[in-house]
Amino acid sequence: MRTEPTVPTVAAAPVVTPGRLASGAIAVSISLVIVTGLLGPSAAQPPLPGHFPLPWQLGLEPSPWLVTVLLVAAIGFGAAGLVMGLRAIAAGWRLAQRTAVVVGAVATVAMVVIPPMGSADVLVYAAYGRIASLGDDPYTTTATDLAAAGDPIGRAVERPWQDTPSIYGPVATGEQWLASRLGGTSMQATVWWLAAFTAIAFVVTGLLLLRLADSTARARSRVLLLWWLNPLLLYEVVNGAHLDGIAIAFAVAALALVRRAPLGAGILAGIAVAVKLSFGLYVLALAWALRRSARSLVLLAAGALAVFVAAYATVGLHALDRAGSASRLVSFAMPSRLLVGPLEALLPDHVARDVIAALSWIAFGALALWLLSHAPFGGPIESSRAEVDPARRPDPTHEAIRTAAALTLAWSLTATYSLPWYDVAAWAPIALLAATPYDWLLIARTSVLSVAYVPGRVVDLPAGLDELTRNLRGTVGPLAGIVLLVFAVILVRARPEPAQAPRTVN
Numbered sequence: 001m002r003t004e005p006t007v008p009t010v011a012a013a014p015v016v017t018p019g020r021l022a023s024g025a026i027a028v029s030i031s032l033v034i035v036t037g038l039l040g041p042s043a044a045q046p047p048l049p050g051h052f053p054l055p056w057q058l059g060l061e062p063s064p065w066l067v068t069v070l071l072v073a074a075i076g077f078g079a080a081g082l083v084m085g086l087r088a089i090a091a092g093w094r095l096a097q098r099t100a101v102v103v104g105a106v107a108t109v110a111m112v113v114i115p116p117m118g119s120a121d122v123l124v125y126a127a128y129g130r131i132a133s134l135g136d137d138p139y140t141t142t143a144t145d146l147a148a149a150g151d152p153i154g155r156a157v158e159r160p161w162q163d164t165p166s167i168y169g170p171v172a173t174g175e176q177w178l179a180s181r182l183g184g185t186s187m188q189a190t191v192w193w194l195a196a197f198t199a200i201a202f203v204v205t206g207l208l209l210l211r212l213a214d215s216t217a218r219a220r221s222r223v224l225l226l227w228w229l230n231p232l233l234l235y236e237v238v239n240g241a242h243l244d245g246i247a248i249a250f251a252v253a254a255l256a257l258v259r260r261a262p263l264g265a266g267i268l269a270g271i272a273v274a275v276k277l278s279f280g281l282y283v284l285a286l287a288w289a290l291r292r293s294a295r296s297l298v299l300l301a302a303g304a305l306a307v308f309v310a311a312y313a314t315v316g317l318h319a320l321d322r323a324g325s326a327s328r329l330v331s332f333a334m335p336s337r338l339l340v341g342p343l344e345a346l347l348p349d350h351v352a353r354d355v356i357a358a359l360s361w362i363a364f365g366a367l368a369l370w371l372l373s374h375a376p377f378g379g380p381i382e383s384s385r386a387e388v389d390p391a392r393r394p395d396p397t398h399e400a401i402r403t404a405a406a407l408t409l410a411w412s413l414t415a416t417y418s419l420p421w422y423d424v425a426a427w428a429p430i431a432l433l434a435a436t437p438y439d440w441l442l443i444a445r446t447s448v449l450s451v452a453y454v455p456g457r458v459v460d461l462p463a464g465l466d467e468l469t470r471n472l473r474g475t476v477g478p479l480a481g482i483v484l485l486v487f488a489v490i491l492v493r494a495r496p497e498p499a500q501a502p503r504t505v506n
Helices: 010-039 064-091 097-113 121-133 143-148 152-156 170-183 187-212 217-228 231-239 244-257 262-275 277-289 294-313 318-326 337-346 349-374 380-388 396-414 420-432 438-452 463-493
Strands: none
Touching (some): 010 097, 064 231, 097 187, 097 231, 121 152, 121 170, 143 152, 152 187, 170 187, 170 244, 170 294, 187 231, 187 244, 231 244, 231 420, 262 294, 277 294, 277 396, 277 420, 337 463, 349 396, 349 463, 396 420, 396 438, 420 438
């Protein structure tokens, strides 16, 4: 009698093959970023004067077209890797935690071994730190003032931030001050320290997310893919050395403490806000999660307020004025950009910007309420517990994460001024929740903005490339943003995968 062989059949391929393809695409993406960084100063990478053994670059003077193609390819492979990885996880693929953490940590280190790319923001961060270290006020003094005094850090700052005082919080200024103290008059050394601090915060955030995640292999695989191995975050946040990477570490730590230590959660959330005001969304999320307990809510508010007041007492309330003036800015590639021309043709510029800001706030509130009420990533832990004990209160940790996901996603889609690295605020809570189509929406949103801002520096580009980037930022990006807004509303009809809730940290 003839028997069938007991070797694996074709049915196993959908589990294994997508995972391998995802791993390969992510590896290619990260490798392309590293190669581009090693090429040296370019339209994507600002020069860093001052001798320091790190970061490394070869000084090959690559053309703007070359770095643009390499970085767009890196973003494309990264997005494809995340999509295939999510599909593979849904089909049963699981990442080995220890291996993924080691690989992610090595990739994070690689992002700070090469110089920052994608913008010249880190140069003005260094200037703010230098101003603070010299005893001046970065909220009134600019890089131009620093350069006028002959300071090499001030002279290295590029457009468009040379005449812009800091809009960041006192904790951000403290981080920049420390980097300046360590880096001295070397821009290269100061920038490397800024990148190193961001990398450390990124790793700490990843460890916190793993601690918050449910103990199932599926839940942990989502965190490993969407955080530790996420090429978009590694490029935009870590390599770019952006302050959002610092703030998110404190925000996620606050999520981890919300149930058992509301005061501590408030303190940590207050620190995040004192890095960047937009992380006040996490304070709102924590407050909503604790709304059923007056005592916990008061402790949360006391912690956040105490840190906020103490932080701004060190720099003065005029620092808040700078943040307020920034609220009138409208960035390229956002839907609100399409309103600037028509409204400024009808109204004085400042009135037009106020109208746009008001419309943005209305859109944010409406979308946030819609997502909180209807989005499919809401409440698997509440529903599962209600079946056992209908009187039991929802877990505040999960409620805070769910609310943070809704608020940050709504903010990323409706804000007047947003850049790709801002999305880190939404990636962290989304990684902790069960899979929904909002995963794809966030991948699309970060990828579109990343491509729109390639190569990154405000420098003269070849005519064809200049026209292409202007169209991507001024037309394609805003229209894509409108499409994503529509999908954010429509996707509430989607159904999440089976319950997978963040665990409570004891």
